Amino acid sequence: MLSIKNLHASVEGTPILRGINLEVKAGEVHAIMGPNGSGKSTLASVLAGREEYEVTDGEVIFQGKDLLDLAPEDRAREGVFLAFQYPVEIPGVSSTNFLRTALNQVREYRGLEPLDAVKFLSLMKEKMALVEIDQKLLSRSLNEGFSGGEKKRNEIFQMAMLEPTLSILDETDSGLDIDALRIVSNGVNKLKSDKTATIVVTHYQRLLDYIVPDYVHVLYKGRIVKSGTKELALELEEKGYDWIKEEVDSATV
C-alpha cells in the first residue's frame, strides 16, 4: 500500500530525514518509535504534505500513485489521514461545518454523492459513539479551548468520519489517561480492516498493548536504524534508547 524509498527531507536547508525506507501492506500496523527530535513527526508531516518540508531525494508510492506529487488535500482524499501531534485550534470555524465540508469534498473526489444534513448528522452520531466524544465539544469552534486529551480524541473522531485507508497517528497517546487511551485505541482498532493500514508514532510502549503492531521501527537521526516485532518495543521500554544510539553512533564514526 505504502512504499517509502530512500526518503530525504530538509527544513530550511537542514536535513532531517536522511534515507527512510519503509514498506507498509494492507492490514498491517507499524509502530515508529525513537528519541525526541529523531524525525518522527517530520516523516508524518512529509507524508501528509506539509509545505515547509522539502523533499530532497527518494520517493513515496501510495496505492500505485506518487504521493509526493499530490496536494495535501488530494492525499487526504486518496485516503491518507494524519492525526496531528499538536492539533490546531481554529476559532470561528465550527467543528460541524468543517467536517461536513471535508467529508463532502472527500466523497466528491471518490465519486460519491454529498451527504445531506440529516445523513451527515446521523453519521456523526454513530462515529461520536465510537470514540465517546461529547456532543458539546463539537458544537464549539474546531479544537478551541479543548484539553490536550479532547484534541486527541477529536483527531480520532475525524479519522472515523473520513474512513482513511492509511492512518498515521502521531503521538496520539501522549497525555491521555488510561481510560482515554483505551477509548482511543478501541476506536482505532474498530476502524482497522484488512484493507487499511496504520502507522502509530509513539514514545511509549503502553499504547502498543492496545494497538498491537506487526512491526516496530526505531527512527534515529532521520533513519530507521532498527526494525523488529512488538517485542522490540518491550525491550526499548526496559532498556531505553541509549544502546541503540551507541550502536548507531559508533557504526557511523
Add this chain to the structure above:
Amino acid sequence: MSTLTQQDTFQAFLAASPSNFPSVRTTGKESFISQGLPAVKAEEYKFTNITKKLESSIQNFSPALPLAVSAEQVKSALIEGFEGDVLVFSNGSFVPELSSKIEGVEVSLLSGKEDTALGSIAKPNKDVFAALNQASFQDGIFISVPKKAQIEKPILLLSFNGANAGQVVQPRVWIQVGDFAEVTFLDQSVSLGEQSYFLNKVVEIKGGINSQINYYRIQNEGKNCVEVSNIETDIQKDAKFTSVNLSLSGDMVRNNLSLNLLGSNSEGNMYGIYLLNGKSHVDNHTNVDHTIPHAESNELYKGILADQSRGVFNGKIFVRQDAQKTNAFQQNNNILLSEDAIVNTKPQLEIWADDVKCSHGCTVGQLDEEALFYLQARGIDKLTAKGLLLYAFAGEVLEKIEEESFRNYAVGLIQDRLGSKF
C-alpha cells in the same frame, strides 16, 4: 490649495448651488473655502490622497442629474428575503414613485423642511467634504421616526448612482429618531455605468432618549466610484446606536464615521469589515466622543486585503474630563493575503477622565499557515480552506448584524468574494 478648486468648472459648480437653505449653504461654503481640499501631507488624509484622486478622475465637476431607474432595477437590487420598506434614490435624489409609504414614519424632501438643523451634527468645520456637501448638495431626504414608534421592519435606503464624465453625486440624509423609538436602516448602493464619479455623502442621525438605532451599510460600489462619506450620530441618554459597515469595493473610499455620546448610559457600537482586492483603497476613520459619565462604546473593524489593495483604519476615542466610568473598547485586526497589500492602522485614545475602562489594539498578520494545512490535511481544497478561515475571521463582525436578510446577504457577498460556498 488644489488646482481643482481653482478651475472654472469647480467655481461654477459651487456658484450653481440650489437656493434653499441659504444660511446653511453659506456656512458650508465658507468652511469649505477656509479648509480647502486636503493637501498632500494633511494629517487627516495622510494615507488617502483623495485630492489627487479627484484631480485625476473627476474631469467635470458638476452635479449628476438623477438617472431613470425602473421598478425592475429596484426589484432586482433587493436583498433576498428582505421584508421591509424601501426608499429609492437616484444620484442622491429621492424617487418617491418607487419608494414605499412607511407607516408611522415621516419622509420628505429636505427642501420642504428648511428648518432642519443641517450641519449641526456633521459639522462642516470638521471635514472639508462635509462642508462641500453642505454648500452644494442638490436636495436630500428628511426622515423622522416619532417618539415611541417601534418600526418593526427595516428601512432600506437604496441608492442608484452613476454619472457622465466624472460628475458629482452628493446625497444628504437627515434622520431623527424620537425618544424611545426603535428603527433599523440598511444603506445599500448600486453603481450604474462605467464612468468615474465622485460620491460625497453626508448622513446626520439624531437619536433621542432611550432610542435604539441600527445603521447597516454595504459599500459594494463599482471600481469607478471615488467616495467620501460623513456619517455622524448624536445620541442622548439610555440610547443605543449600532453601525455595521461592510466595504467590498470602490476605487478610493473614505468613511468618516462619528458618534457623539451625549447622555449617560448611552451605548455606541461601531463594527466594520473591509474585504478588498484589486487596487481598491478603503479608509475608515472613526470617531467616538464620550462627553458624559457612564457611557459605553465598542468598536471592532476587521480587514482582509488581497492583491494591491490598501486599507486604512484610524479610530479616535475621546473621553472628556466629565466622562467618568466610561467603558470604551476598540480593536482592529487585519489579514494581508498578498505581499503588495498594505494596511495602515492607528488607534488614538485621548483620555482626560481618570476613572475609566478603555482598551484598544490592532494587529496585522497573514493567514495562519498551520490552520490552513490542518484543513487541507482533512481533504478541503486550499481555496475553500482559505475561505473558511477568512470567513471565521470576519464572522465576529457579521454576527453583530441582527437583521437576518441583511446578514445573509452580507455573508453571501463575502462567500462569493472568497471564491467558495461553504
